[in-house]
Amino acid sequence: METRSINRKQFIVLISSFFGAGILWAFFKRFFTPKAKSPSVVRTQPDAKTGHLVRQNIDAHKSNKPSVPIAIIGGGISGMVAAWWLKKNHFNEFVLYELESNTGGNSSAHKNESGMYPLGAHYLPIPNTNQPELLEFLEEINCITGWQNKLPIYNEYQLCLHPKEALYIRGVWQGELIPTYGLNENEIKQNEKFNAKMQAFSVLKGKDGKEAFTIPMAHCSTDPEILELDKISMKNWMLQQGLNAPHLLWYVDYCCSDDFGANSSLVSAWAGIHYFTSRKGRGANSNAEQVLTWPQGNGFLAEALRSKISAHIQPNMLGYGVEKKENNWNISLFDKNKNSHFLQNANAVILAVPSFVRQHLYKNNASFPSNYHPWLVDTIQLKAEFFEEQKPAWDNVLYGSPSLGYIFNGHQETALPVQNRNITFFHAFSSQNPAETRKYLENSSNQHLLSGVLRDLEKMHLNITQQIISHHLHIWGHGMVSPGINSLWNPKRIESQKAPLRMAFAHTDISGISIFEEGFYQGIQAANKILKEL
Amino acid sequence: MQWLLLLSVLVIATCGIIYELIAGTLASYLLGDSVTQFSTIIGTYLFSMGIGSWLAKYIKKNLVQNFIVIEIIIGLIGGCSSLFLFFIFNQVEQFRVLLYFTVSITGILVGAEIPLVMRMLQGKIEFSELISRVFSFDYIGALLASVIFPIWLVPQLGLEKTSLFFGILNILVALVAAYKLAPRKSSAPLKFAGFAALFILVILFVFSHKITRNIEKEHYGERIIISQTSPYQRIILTESGGHLRLFLNGNLQFSTKDEYRYHEALVHPAVQMAGKINNALILGGGDGMALRELLKYPSISQILLVDLDAAMTKLFTHNPRLKSLNSGSFKNPRATVKNEDAFRFLRENKSVYDLIIVDFPDPSNFSIGKLYSNAFYSELKKHLSDSGTAVIQCTSPWAAPLSFWCIENTLRSVNLNTLPYHTLVPSFGDWGFIIASKQNKLQLNRPLPNHLKYLDSSIFVTMQHFPKDIGPRPTEVNNLQNQILVAYFEEEWKHVQ
């Protein structure tokens, strides 16, 4: 008998049948594990195409609009606050032109079946008590529900619920964003040293008696010694102080990106320190660490403002030129819907648009070059199971990542059941050359952009991809102005922000720090200037 | 032919061991005591294989056809065994009997296979060769099965899919045999049966996660008579010694042995401290027992019960055994049930009540912690009439004193007056309650009713006394921003368990 040869054959058959079984196995696993249908993707961006018309010399026939006392161009927070303040001062004859179909600007929001979500700004820290108009506004819209010992009582449903934040670091979730998990002694010491330094800065006063760091910026001390900090980068300042632990440098990068859209190498030390030390807000039931937030983020505040001035708003209107006409201003407008041009005569004008737009609208002012870093914002609709299993905090951040992590938009709900909800993921692209990054983002496919988002999310939540129902990608080409080195306190910048008589500039760019409180402040200042000069 | 049969020995052996391991694992999941389960199941299985080998001698003719038929039956029974066992686990009281029955049947069939294969190979190979080859393949299969089962199969596929997968392998062996070995003329029905079985198993494989999703797999050391998973919680009802116990997410909610103590203490003092009660509200309490106590007062004309979980209220409305526990309270015309989140209900409605009973689970997570926050109590207060009372179940002041007094301080922080009290509920331990009201003076306006099993006015006086070790203590106020109560609760119960 040829037992041997048969055996060899048997052996081969045996081995190959194992392979066969393996392939069969793979087949079963692949085809019979229920596969989520691939999520839908929507991609949006501000109307850059129309916006870019401001750069061109347009020579079109313009029909005249009836003249108005005040025209506001731009319906972001600053423009709308200016409008609200005009109304509060019983001045009702004004019109507000907004390029997009909705007001809100960087504080806009959208919604899908799982609720509302922000496209940009998403929280307001407990404001400092030195902005009475802001507190007045918050009280009008029931964010402040009352007062106790002269301190505002904030609406408990709008104060960020517990757990507020979580950092995924070395395989665990820790409850604070500053890394504390798994540090060695030296690293712990650095955290302490950093906190102590920031604590000292937050109570520091300049020789002029003003606080070194506060909000609004305009209230900060101009003591030259303090302003020296504006001349180096935050990163270099950290290194000079011996604060060089990687976890701390990452944390400071994260914070700078969160507020300025640029990392600590790109923003000045003054700006970086401002982030950590300027918030001194207090409330009867809250403190400076708390934030106000809503499912739609600051879209809530934008909508509250809009509803107060809605009769004055004209959306889908691009302002592309402002010229002196005798004692008045002639404003060139393009109506996107009607595809036609208009001329608006006004006694006074408030330009509530970013500086990079304003310099084209009103050419007489010296311009100051600023960087605007692009942002990618991805709102992801997820199945209820995700929230049941993962129980995310409001703000969830991945240690070591250049992204800003995500916020959970259903966080402020107090009721069960847990349902399909949205999270919104943020990534600010810090780079030396924002224009190039803008182009890169513009030319990237959805799939490419999403793969970056998912890489981070998968690290935080294994298999989250299977739970995704849809994506809404929103790209901000010019996210927000970044307070670069020698920029905020640069006399040339300050000079460029000064408007002539009966014209006012209202935008967070005027402050140079893009946050709601500054937009609010600039709106009020602009309205006051016009009310005085008219 | 020869290698085909030897290969089938390998597959059959692997499958057989896998079925046995699955039965053992399942039995220890469901019945506990894995040593006993595994050894009895292995014993039964081996013994059944013996019976199978013995019975194989009665198969005289049509070896191949019979081999194929047996193979198909093993595939079906073994493949479906874990699904089947999971399924009957809730339904049938004789789970054990069916478990061993399934194990025996698979054992017998697998046992019959080897002798059949050997006889089919008889004459083709020398006898000693035959014996050694068949058994080598058999044991290789056994090794393979016992190694990949815990390391790879269970974590990757889960029990249901593993058994179905091997069922499918069995059927494939049958089909290959039907094509290669069976005589032409008799093979058609066999092929048909093989494909039909394959179809069934593949369908089950695809949908198995749906089938088993709702099946409870844990055990409570007691006989489980109901096990349901609602969108909010796992509801388990167990029985032992004639008493029923209800668990929500694994936490004991009541035992029929002493639930009257809990519910009398929860309901009656608050009733007697309120002014006149026209309408009452119960938040939580989906078992209907607090409702049962309240319905004892004919003067209360309307009672609204708001419980999140429709599965709970349905069970306690319709299940004969459970509705007898609350004396059919849900069918009472004075009672109305709303399945809604209590927080949402309070925020979205305006009605005012003379009595509010708050019977939520303990604050063991943030979702429930919200229902013990100052924001919640502010809402509650808006719904409470001036002479009305609210009573809140407040976990154990003995096991979790900080938690208990935190709830009290939180109630006070929204300017409610409070009256804390506690009593022994043997199944739970020393249990606490707090009555809250806008009234300045909280006292019994009327004596407690006579017909109660446990509570009377003199005992109620002693219940208000807190010895030093569980007495009042300063705590933070629980709010939505700190959820401090959940932190206290976790910390304190950690030390108890």
Ligand SMILES: Cc1cc2nc3c(=O)[nH]c(=O)nc-3n(C[C@H](O)[C@H](O)[C@H](O)COP(=O)(O)OP(=O)(O)OC[C@H]3O[C@@H](n4cnc5c(N)ncnc54)[C@H](O)[C@@H]3O)c2cc1C
């Ligand atoms: C992704 C992202 C996240 C952010 N997160 C936060 C946050 O969490 N908290 C926070 O406080 N801040 C945040 N910010 C900062 C945010 O920019 C400010 O809070 C605020 O919304 C800025 O308002 P603004 O009015 O100054 O400017 P903008 O929002 O830029 O408003 C300018 C408006 O003018 C319109 N406009 C522009 N050109 C023209 C034209 N030619 N004619 C007519 N209309 C025109 C624009 O459409 C826009 O509506 C974030 C910003 C971004 C981009």
